[in-house]
Amino acid sequence: MTFQDQLITLRKHQGLSQEQLGAKLGVTRQTVSKWELGITTPELDKLMLLADLFHISIDELVGRGTKAESEEGHTRAGEETPPVKKIHYIPYPWHYEYKSRRTLFGLPLVHVNIGRWIPGQKRCHAKGIIAVGNIASGILALGGIASGIFSLGGISAGLFSLGGLSVGLLLAVGGFSVGTLAVGGLALGIFAVGGGAFGIYAIGGAAVAQKIAAGGAAQAAIAIGDAVNGDIVFDINSPVSPAVIQEAILTKFPGTWDIIVKIFSHTI
Numbered sequence: 001m002t003f004q005d006q007l008i009t010l011r012k013h014q015g016l017s018q019e020q021l022g023a024k025l026g027v028t029r030q031t032v033s034k035w036e037l038g039i040t041t042p043e044l045d046k047l048m049l050l051a052d053l054f055h056i057s058i059d060e061l062v063g064r065g066t067k068a069e070s071e072e073g074h075t076r077a078g079e080e081t082p083p084v085k086k087i088h089y090i091p092y093p094w095h096y097e098y099k100s101r102r103t104l105f106g107l108p109l110v111h112v113n114i115g116r117w118i119p120g121q122k123r124c125h126a127k128g129i130i131a132v133g134n135i136a137s138g139i140l141a142l143g144g145i146a147s148g149i150f151s152l153g154g155i156s157a158g159l160f161s162l163g164g165l166s167v168g169l170l171l172a173v174g175g176f177s178v179g180t181l182a183v184g185g186l187a188l189g190i191f192a193v194g195g196g197a198f199g200i201y202a203i204g205g206a207a208v209a210q211k212i213a214a215g216g217a218a219q220a221a222i223a224i225g226d227a228v229n230g231d232i233v234f235d236i237n238s239p240v241s242p243a244v245i246q247e248a249i250l251t252k253f254p255g256t257w258d259i260i261v262k263i264f265s266h267t268i
Contacts (some may be wrong), residue, residue: 047062097113156174192209204216217229
């Protein structure tokens with residue numbers, strides 16, 4: 001296979017356009033096009049970069065193969081060499097990237113950069129108004145690690161955040177969540193809801209709060225639940241009207257938001 005054919009094949013297996021390949025090598029799209037047409041050939045430093053990028057030797061890249069391979073086609077006089085079926089394996093790392101030309105605030109409207117991570121190489125990092133990548137940051141970010149105003153990921157941080165590990169300035173939802181309003185298996189926030197909830201106000205299987213807590217086990221100044229500990233306690237096994245709980249909350253903490261009062265006064 002000639003160098004130009006090899007280059008076209010390798011580039012397409014990587015999912016790269018001529019422009020994207022040129023950007024990785026520091027050359028223009030026109031230069032890559034001339035290489036693939038056989039008009040010009042890369043200089044040595046570019047050949048080395050191409051070989052590293054595609055994980056093959058320079059000999060294989062230019063179509064020479066190894067020394068052993070070049071000798072396989074020759075037979076000694078008087079000898080017959082059975083045909084050898086050669087199988088070449090080139091480990092193509094899967095990768096896809098798309099970046100819209102239209103921008104806003106200096107960021108592309110859409111940037112998608114996802115692929116298999118290979119040790120020693122840069123992670124697939126997407127930055128855009130809408131960003132999707134192994135690592136993503138933008139207004140709307142989706143990724144293994146995501147950060148943005150609206151973020152969704154294994155590890156997620158933003159104003160509104162959803163993820164296995166979630167940190168949100170306003171709302172966080174996740175297995176472990178931290179935020180103003182936090183919902184999760186383990187939740188920490190001003191208002192926390194979860195299996196284990198900790199905050200100023202907390203509702204959960206185990207709830208610990210500075211002011212009001214409600215749950216199977218609750219500890220706070222005002223505690224509502226099955227096993228309770230606090231200055232004022234309400235046992236869910238003893239019928240109590242919402243009006244009584246409401247009066248206790250407003251007496252203990254005047255000025256508590258109505259929505260907070262309504263939520264806790266109706267937990268029994």
